[in-house]
Amino acid sequence: MEKSLVIGAAGQIGTELVSELRSKRGIANVIAADLRVDNLASPFYELDATNESALRDLVLNEGVTEIYHLVAILSATGEKAPKRAWELNMKTLLNILDLAKERIIQRVFWPSSIAVFGPSTPKIKTPQFTVMDPNTVYGISKSAGELWCQYYFENYGVDVRSIRYPGLISWKTMPGGGTTDYAIEIFHSARKGIDFRSFLGPDTRLPMMYMDDAVRATIEIMEADPDSIKIRTSYNLSGVDFTPRELFDEIKKIYPEFNITFKPDSRQKIADSWPGSIDDSEAKLDWGWNHKFDTKAIVKLMSDNI
Ligand SMILES: NC(=O)c1ccc[n+]([C@@H]2O[C@H](COP(=O)([O-])OP(=O)(O)OC[C@H]3O[C@@H](n4cnc5c(N)ncnc54)[C@H](O)[C@@H]3O)[C@@H](O)[C@H]2O)c1
Incomplete structure (x- = not known):
């Protein structure tokens, strides 16, 4: 019987991944762990993932067979504390x-990000294999992490699987300090009837995905036949892409009085170094990935639920 441990379970992705895994596999078979103790149902453990022995004890005591490792300091927060971000992101992985x-556990999921790409990467339909010159500490840590995953696979036979998530859009929890957070915050402003000030300029195109698609991709890649996982760095994954202006135009159809202003801050530089859209042919070919939610559907779901 599989026993899953989700670390970073109280975050934006973890909250939803835990609840989906529990509904599929049974509550007792999915353990949640985080530094933060809020809003998570039992079985839950308070855990600092940098504490190797506490992590090991938990895994051994609970008979964990697979780990979803979601702990990280994200792009915008990472730029404020680069060495802390590097240390946390690398040590926990x-x-x-x-x-x-x-072989204490059989399988690992660890997410990478579109932040592994940089200013010299082709921006449109960014291919799986291309120039990667990340210029944020977050992107550097994800890029190094991808290579570590491949190294552990090739040298020690470790079954580690990874996806380069785009910006993730969800309504259940607030985002955790990334450069795509505007695409969630804008819905909260629209709902409250407050004008929205975008920290990215109107024409900044970025790849995005609805959380349900991201959670499904995570579970699908972990359930795939190991032989079908040909890429052991991390897979490109694509959902939708839009600019702040295009997203605003869609939201305004639902909230006609809604207004936006643009005041780019330090996050603009990060966004400018990232792709505008992603080619995910390899994920489609190798393990049958396909996204479901387009921008219209995302706007409707966000507006209905926030
Ligand atoms: N959200 C996105 O749009 C996005 C996009 C690309 C990649 N990712 C990646 O997905 C993963 C999860 O992202 P998220 O948005 O859910 O992040 P988040 O910041 O919302 O959640 C991270 C969680 O990790 C916990 N944590 C931090 N330090 C810890 C430690 N030492 N021990 C245990 N727990 C600790 C935090 O309390 C938090 O609950 C990260 O690796 C991130 O890089 C996210």
Whole structure:
């Protein structure tokens, strides 16, 4: 019987991944762990994933077979504390890869990000294999993390699987300090009837995805036949792409009085270094990925639920 551990479970993705995994596999078979103790139902453990022995004890005591490792300091927050972001992002990943190397667990999911791309990367339909010159500490940590995953696979046979998430849009929890957070905050402003000030300029195109698609992709790649996972760095994953102006225009159809102003801040520079859209042919070919939610559907779901 599989027993899953989701670390970083109180975050934007973890909250929804835990509830989907529990509904599929049974509550007792999905353990949640986080530094934060809010809003998570039992079985839940308070855990600092940098603490290798506490992590090991939890995994051994609970008989965990697979880990979803969602702990990270994200792009915008990472730029404020670069060394802390590097240390947290790398140390926690290596702690978990080592558990798989020792066969204490069988499988690891670790998310990468479109932040692995940089200013010299082709911006439109960014291919799986291309120039990667990330210029944020977050992107550098994700890029190094991808190579560590591949290294553990090739040298120690570790079954680690990864996806480069685009910006994720959800209404259940607030985002955790990324450059695409505007695409969630805008719905909260529209709902409250407050004008929205976008921290990205009107024409900044970025790849995005509705949370349900991202959670499904995460579970699908983990349930795929190991032989079908040909890429052991991380898979490109594509949903939708839009600019702040285009998203605003869609939202305004639902809230006709809604207004927007644009005041780019330091996050603009990060967004400018990222792709505008992603080519995810390999994920489609290897493990049958396809997104479901287009921009119209996302706007409707966000407006109905926030
Ligand atoms: N949300 C996105 O749009 C997005 C896009 C691309 C990639 N990702 C990646 O997905 C993963 C999850 O992202 P998220 O948006 O849910 O992040 P988040 O910031 O919302 O959640 C991260 C969680 O990790 C917890 N945490 C931090 N330090 C910890 C530690 N030492 N031990 C245990 N828990 C700790 C935090 O309390 C938080 O609940 C990250 O690896 C992130 O890089 C997210």
